[in-house]
Amino acid sequence: MTSLTSALRHMAQAVAASMMALMFLTFILQITVRYSARLEWLPARFPLLEPSLYGWTLEFCLLLWVWLIFWGNAFVVRDRDHVTFDIIFLNVRPALRRWFIIISGLTISIGLIASIEPTLAKFHILRLKKTATLSSILGDWIRMRDIYSIYILFLIAVSLRYAWAVYRAIRYGVEEPARDPRA
Incomplete structure (x- = not known):
């Protein structure tokens, strides 16, 4: 039972860490797009960097934040914490x-x-x-x-x-x- 509990705790921590990493990468993407938006030639040359394509990043970070808070408090944070x-x-x-x-x-x-x-x-x-x-x-x-x-x-x-x-x-x-x- 202890090994099962430990495995479930590690899995819950891994899920929380993945959400944090994904939120961080999305944040870095937001910064990259925001500062490259001033360079008009960049989206023309690399259409993937068109700033209008990245409106979803803010809402995605908010989604991850909500999930991270409730997931973490339900499965990761211990009573003594x-x-x-x-x-x-x-x-x-x-x-x-x-x-x-x-x-x-x-x-x-x-x-x-x-x-x-x-x-x-x-x-x-x-x-x-x-x-x-x-x-x-x-x-x-x-x-x-x-x-x-x-x-x-x-x-x-x-x-x-x-x-x-x-x-x-x-x-x-x-x-x-x-x-x-x-x-």
């Missing part, structure tokens, strides 16, 4: 800490799962809306619903993560937090 306000949590008995995990985990998990249906209802209208410029490279099939569909996956993954934390707290309790020896 988040900023937490845990002054009270760290200074109570483990039994009370366990209840904090159970109550907050259930609240977050139920809240995220409950928000899936209203979100899907809003997505219903997005199936009609096309992207402004991405259809020039991806075709007419891509809709705004497709771009924001990662949010549903985010809701499911994070709610399952908190449900798993609740299960572990019920089943195994909580371990003592590591104290900083310098404190």
Whole structure:
């Protein structure tokens, strides 16, 4: 099970890294086209550098950014990587800490799962809306619903993560937090 979890984590990190690399390359393409646009002779000689062909790059970077944020927070960022306000949590008995995990985990998990249906209802209208410029490279099939569909996956993954934390707290309790020896 640990090797499967490790392989899935590495795959999720690879997907996030690929999105970051693709966003960076698109950004470099934007810069190249922007500064070569001042040279009228360049697009005449190399039609591939015609600036009007690259309106899609901004929307593509925004698409990658949305996917990177929700993908990363659903599958890559660990709980210990988040900023937490845990002054009270760290200074109570483990039994009370366990209840904090159970109550907050259930609240977050139920809240995220409950928000899936209203979100899907809003997505219903997005199936009609096309992207402004991405259809020039991806075709007419891509809709705004497709771009924001990662949010549903985010809701499911994070709610399952908190449900798993609740299960572990019920089943195994909580371990003592590591104290900083310098404190």
